[in-house]
Amino acid sequence: MNNKSGPTVDAVEVERHSELKNNWWMPNGSVPCLHSMNDLRIPYIIDGITSTKSIENAALPLANIKILDIGCGGGLVSEPLAKLGANVTGIDPSQELIDLAIEHSQNIGPNKPTYYCTTLEEHAPSHQNYYDAIVASEVISHLVNKELFFELCAETLKPGGKIFITAPNKTWLAYFFGIYVAENILKVVAKGLHDYEKFISPEDVSRILEKKNCRVDNTRGLIYYPFLHKWQWMYFKSLWYALEATKLE
Numbered sequence: 001m002n003n004k005s006g007p008t009v010d011a012v013e014v015e016r017h018s019e020l021k022n023n024w025w026m027p028n029g030s031v032p033c034l035h036s037m038n039d040l041r042i043p044y045i046i047d048g049i050t051s052t053k054s055i056e057n058a059a060l061p062l063a064n065i066k067i068l069d070i071g072c073g074g075g076l077v078s079e080p081l082a083k084l085g086a087n088v089t090g091i092d093p094s095q096e097l098i099d100l101a102i103e104h105s106q107n108i109g110p111n112k113p114t115y116y117c118t119t120l121e122e123h124a125p126s127h128q129n130y131y132d133a134i135v136a137s138e139v140i141s142h143l144v145n146k147e148l149f150f151e152l153c154a155e156t157l158k159p160g161g162k163i164f165i166t167a168p169n170k171t172w173l174a175y176f177f178g179i180y181v182a183e184n185i186l187k188v189v190a191k192g193l194h195d196y197e198k199f200i201s202p203e204d205v206s207r208i209l210e211k212k213n214c215r216v217d218n219t220r221g222l223i224y225y226p227f228l229h230k231w232q233w234m235y236f237k238s239l240w241y242a243l244e245a246t247k248l249e
């Protein structure tokens with residue numbers, strides 16, 4: 001396969017995700033937690049973006065907003081953002097997942113995301129100060145060289161642009177429930193998909209982003225109820241978290 005490699009890429013991780021492509025878009029398929037997370041993460045992204053911009057068209061609140069969805073996989077986040085009017089670019093090092101994302105977007109209407117099989121390190125040099133927002137949802141726990149990753153995120157954002165992250169925390173509680181229970185007992189996550197060594201805490205993400213001229217606006221805790229197939233916000237960030245930051249002028 002023509003997967004992309006680069007300084008942030010762990011090829012084994014990309015291969016593991018590519019293997020999930022067949023049932024990616026089925027709500028009870030290979031990535032069920034990602035489907036149900038949309039109920040929280042899409043409104044979180046909309047609220048974050050529209051908090052600093054006036055909405056001209058209520059039906060398309062993200063019209064004319066340029067969003068980079070990094071590690072877009074099969075397009076679960078890119079598509080709903082495009083349907084809200086955003087000009088979405090989705091990138092992923094997995095060729096198979098990009099092929100799937102392109103195929104799946106054929107019937108969503110005229111405003112389709114643009115997808116590229118590439119890495120942020122390849123994309124960033126030609127897109128400096130370009131995007132209004134970046135989304136890296138359930139991606140940073142699968143990549144290496146996080147300092148470089150966030151440096152490139154900051155470079156591709158316009159001043160005042162927003163970055164939205166969701167990720168598991170680096171705690172024993174996240175290890176126990178997010179890896180051991182989720183992969184071995186509940187089987188709601190494919191076995192071997194998460195590597196605790198790559199997890200990163202919201203404090204460490206904040207520290208790196210602040211060094212890269214970004215201000216962290218908020219972090220929020222998330223919890224998944226597997227039997228209800230539902231995520232919920234919670235004050236407690238020891239399991240999963242969402243983080244919103246702004247690139248300073």
Ligand SMILES: C[S@@+](CC[C@H](N)C(=O)[O-])C[C@H]1O[C@@H](n2cnc3c(N)ncnc32)[C@H](O)[C@@H]1O
Pocket residue numbers: 008009010013014017018034070071072073074075076077091092093094097119120136137138139142143144
């Ligand atoms: C758990 S999936 C999340 C997909 C999508 N963001 C979502 O939430 O529906 C993680 C994705 O990150 C991609 N990925 C792995 N390493 C990456 C890297 N270094 N840069 C960008 N994406 C990467 C994988 O190929 C996979 O599609």
